[in-house]
Amino acid sequence: MPDAPTTTEIPEETKDTKSRGALTALALMGVLAVAISWIAGTKVEWGLFLGPLHVVVLHLPLVLLLLVAVLEVAWWRHGGEELRRIILWLMQLSVASTLLTVGxxxxxxxxxxxxxxxxxxHRNYGLGVMWISVIALALLTWANHLENLRLRYGFRATLAGILVLLVMVGHSGGTLTHGSQFFLKNAPPFLQSWLGKSPVVLSSDEKSxxxxxxxxxxxxxxxxxxGPEKxxxxxxxxxxxxxxAGGDSEKPALVPGDxxxxxxxxxxxxxxxxxxxxxxKGKGxxxxxxxxxxxxxxxxxxxxTKATTKEKE
Ligand code: HEC
Incomplete structure (x- = not known):
């Protein structure tokens, strides 16, 4: 593995101000992460308007974090001061957008x-992504600041962890919005059984x-x-x-055979x-x-026999 390049030719002064900027950004995001964790534990109610934005905004940290991972590999192979700075900058954006998404x-x-x-x-995975990205950013900021390779390895390890968590958070989120049968329900039977779900074969009479x-x-x-609306x-x-599964009572609304x-x-x-x-009463x-x-x-x-209405988006 080639050694990561070290910086040359950056005047001490500019480097200092840059690190200070990076440290401020890091501190700010740390504070935000604490604030969001706090909100998660309270009962604030003004999200009817903001909430739905979650499904739009979540693509931002996803793409940014993937980009950081790709560029980090590029930097590891080729080095370059410019690239190093871009990675830090993208990582800051990733954390900011992750905070927004989780909020x-x-x-x-x-x-x-x-x-x-x-x-x-899903929420726990989301909070996990948030905290690990904050930690990753901290490691990266300090790795840059001290030009410490070991911290950089730490950053890479957390980055790998984030990628794994992203898959999990994405999967649980997809299941939430589309239901676990989203892909499976239309899959060919051999695929369904291979994935562990026995396909239900019905007589045509039962079907109709x-x-x-x-x-x-x-x-x-x-x-x-x-239904989908209420x-x-x-x-x-x-x-x-x-x-x-049943609703609020947690008693099954349907017990097949009983x-x-x-x-x-x-x-x-x-x-x-x-x-x-x-x-x-009064509703039929x-x-x-x-x-x-x-x-x-x-x-x-x-x-x-089939999903009869559209899933709630
Ligand atoms: C006009 C609205 C309305 C319609 C139509 C309606 N429900 Fe409900 N349903 C409610 C409300 C409100 C509750 C929650 C309060 C309660 O449990 O009584 C509820 C609760 C339930 C629950 C209890 C869920 C749980 O686990 O607590 C069941 C079961 C249920 N509905 C079945 C039905 C079925 C079956 C139909 C159609 C035959 C139906 N409902 C039609 C409004 C409605």
Whole structure:
């Protein structure tokens, strides 16, 4: 491995002011990271407007951090003062945009409508990326300042860690917005089984049953409040996993093979003026025939044949 080049010909004075600038930038981002971690622990609520920006802004740190990694490899091979400065500058931008992304993400998570467990996982990975990038920037700043190669290796190690975390944060984020079946549901069966998910093979009768008998009921009676737009009680009816997991009560809304234990059935069978009846009071009623169809469908295993509405963006 060729030695990283050392700086020559930088007048002491300019170098000092540069390092000071870099140190200030680092300190600033450290403070911001503490502030964001603090916000993450409180209940500030003004993110309905800011939150959705998260999904746009997140591409910035992603691209920047990848670029830093590529340029760091280039610098390791070829050296160059110019490149060294660009890397530091890009790393500062990366950390700044990571901070912004994490801050916005925290606001977005407050909006609800997402699987709480997944949000938690995604948030932890996000905070992980944030803190490790701050540490990486600190190592880089000091490596430049002291022209210390060992600190530089430390920077590279943290950078590698960041790349791994980026994959994890991206995966959990994708699962949050698109559902874990986003890619798999349309994959060829051999791919599904190879990836560990046994493909569901349905008789054509079972297939048409959901679309013919069940979906129209859910769509007409429940979707308005439990679909892509609203998730009352933190429940969606257009998604088998959400029904299996249940909503706020954390009781499964759907227990395949056991209609009596399925909250969905319990709640639609309540008296018309009961506080908990579904649809809610005055918002329509599931007819006896419809209830029978739902009960039989659950009795027979409650097959969903396809995702019927668009996922929430
Ligand atoms: C007008 C809006 C509205 C409609 C339509 C509606 N719901 Fe709800 N649903 C709610 C609200 C609000 C809650 C949360 C409060 C509660 O649990 O009563 C809820 C909660 C639930 C829960 C409990 C979730 C949990 O785990 O706490 C189930 C199950 C449910 N709905 C099923 C249905 C089904 C099935 C339909 C269609 C037949 C339906 N809902 C139609 C508004 C609605």
């Amino acid at each position: 916005l993400g925290i606001f977005l998570s407050r909006q609800g409508g997402y699987d709480a467990q997944l949000v938690q996982t 049953r959901f679309t013919r008998d069940i979906w129209p009921i859910l769509e007409a009676r429940c979707l308005k409040c439990h 998730q009352k009680g933190d429940l969606r009816v257009d998604n088998r996993e959400s029904l299996l 209609p009596a234990s399925s909250l969905l059935i319990q709640r639609i069978l309540l008296a018309e003026n009961h506080d908990d009846v579904m649809p809610t 009623r599931v007819t006896k025939e419809e209830a029978m169809k739902l009960i039989e469908w659950i009795q027979d295993g409650a097959q969903f």
